[in-house]
Amino acid sequence: MELWESVVRMVSALGVVLALILGLLAVARSAIGRRFLPLSGVPAIKILANSPLGARKQVLLVAVAGEVLILGTTATDLVRLGKITDPEQLKLLLADASSTRPSPSSGPVRSDHMQEAHRVSC
Numbered sequence: 001m002e003l004w005e006s007v008v009r010m011v012s013a014l015g016v017v018l019a020l021i022l023g024l025l026a027v028a029r030s031a032i033g034r035r036f037l038p039l040s041g042v043p044a045i046k047i048l049a050n051s052p053l054g055a056r057k058q059v060l061l062v063a064v065a066g067e068v069l070i071l072g073t074t075a076t077d078l079v080r081l082g083k084i085t086d087p088e089q090l091k092l093l094l095a096d097a098s099s100t101r102p103s104p105s106s107g108p109v110r111s112d113h114m115q116e117a118h119r120v121s122c
């Protein structure tokens with residue numbers, strides 16, 4: 001009988017510990033999610049397009065505070081390559097970005113705009 005009592009105590013203690021761990025994990029996920037989500041629902045930074053150049057190197061077209069920047073990224077650096085100043089091109093890019101939301105990890109996205117943006121900024 002003592003063996004069964006100790007087994008029941010051990011299993012119930014393990015259940016309590018696992019419940020505490022899962023509860024803390026749920027609270028942590030909730031807190032982290034609220035911390036990194038924008039409050040207004042509209043992101044301050046939008047990646048309009050990206051084009052990979054090689055291993056861990058890419059060119060990004062990014063909208064920040066109404067400006068469209070061309071950025072180069074590597075594994076260790078982020079370099080501003082240029083800025084799009086043509087008002088018509090800005091309207092086109094921002095309107096296109098609001099209608100489609102590309103994910104940053106989906107590979108080459110809308111490279112036709114990247115080529116146009118390069119022509120505008122040079």
